[in-house]
Amino acid sequence: MEKEIIQWIYEAGEKIRTAIRQETFVVDQKSSRTDLVTDVDKSIQDFLADKIQQFDSSATILGEENGQDKTPIDKGRVFVIDPIDGTLNFVMQKENFCIMLAVYEEGIGQLGFIYDVMRDDLFWGGRKVGGVYHNEDLLAPPPNKRLSDGLLGMGISIFADNYYHTREIGERSMGVRVLGCAGLDFIAILKGIQIGYISLLSPWDYAAGSIMMEQFGMAFSGAEHQPLKFQDRELFIGLTQAAMDDVIQIIA
Ligand code: 2AM
Ligand code: CA
Ligand code: CA
Numbered sequence: 001m002e003k004e005i006i007q008w009i010y011e012a013g014e015k016i017r018t019a020i021r022q023e024t025f026v027v028d029q030k031s032s033r034t035d036l037v038t039d040v041d042k043s044i045q046d047f048l049a050d051k052i053q054q055f056d057s058s059a060t061i062l063g064e065e066n067g068q069d070k071t072p073i074d075k076g077r078v079f080v081i082d083p084i085d086g087t088l089n090f091v092m093q094k095e096n097f098c099i100m101l102a103v104y105e106e107g108i109g110q111l112g113f114i115y116d117v118m119r120d121d122l123f124w125g126g127r128k129v130g131g132v133y134h135n136e137d138l139l140a141p142p143p144n145k146r147l148s149d150g151l152l153g154m155g156i157s158i159f160a161d162n163y164y165h166t167r168e169i170g171e172r173s174m175g176v177r178v179l180g181c182a183g184l185d186f187i188a189i190l191k192g193i194q195i196g197y198i199s200l201l202s203p204w205d206y207a208a209g210s211i212m213m214e215q216f217g218m219a220f221s222g223a224e225h226q227p228l229k230f231q232d233r234e235l236f237i238g239l240t241q242a243a244m245d246d247v248i249q250i251i252a
């Protein structure tokens with residue numbers, strides 16, 4: 001299954017790079033001036049959904065666009081799609097965005113894929129393949145650093161509001177980084193150049209990344225140390241085990 005998925009993601013990436021080269025995409029607003037979607041987001045989700053349906057007609061799809069955002073995660077095989085993660089970066093920078101895809105079976109994360117489209121850089125893996133890969137290479141788990149020893153990714157809105165003690169958590173770390181793309185934060189965690197990521201996220205934002213963090217024995221949760229709900233947007237906290245212990249201390 002992973003071979004097929006990687007092929008679809010590479011094809012989808014080529015479609016996005018072509019749209020950028022030809023400057024053909026159309027931008028729309030969703031909930032606000034800065035919450036954007038393009039025709040490319042929608043067509044890439046359709047492209048991936050078609051491939052999935054041809055591959056496994058009994059699978060269901062949970063995706064950000066095209067009214068597919070309410071599918072439950074816990075029954076049968078579910079493919080979770082974020083066709084462009086970091087749409088604002090895609091529109092404003094034409095780089096620093098990802099394609100993300102994850103596979104769940106009976107609610108258990110099996111495979112995650114995060115593709116940095118413009119760098120042509122793929123991180124993928126999980127329970128089903130027993131490891132995490134950076135392109136063709138098996139990745140080693142990142143060191144289990146304390147909060148005080150690493151950089152921490154955060155969503156700008158929760159940091160600006162000091163939501164959930166994020167000011168103090170950030171100040172105890174080596175520094176806060178705001179990338180505007182959840183996928184890039186997860187890539188930084190998997191590479192060991194960031195100890196974690198705290199943000200308000202939807203299931204398609206954290207599915208692939210949390211599956212690969214789990215494979216590495218790292219810690220993640222929703223607010224108040226509760227499991228993630230895989231429904232609406234909620235607080236996501238993903239950290240090394242040691243940094244999670246530090247954050248729990250701060251919150252207590
Ligand atoms: P998106 O580009 O797929 O919407 C930083 O904005 C990160 O948070 C991006 O990965 C973005 O994903 C995600 N995000 C989730 N919900 C968002 C929202 N309502 N507004 C802006 N970004 C959101
Ligand atoms: Ca969006
Ligand atoms: Ca996203």
Ligand code: CA
Pocket residue numbers: 041064082083084085086087
């Ligand atoms: Ca998206």
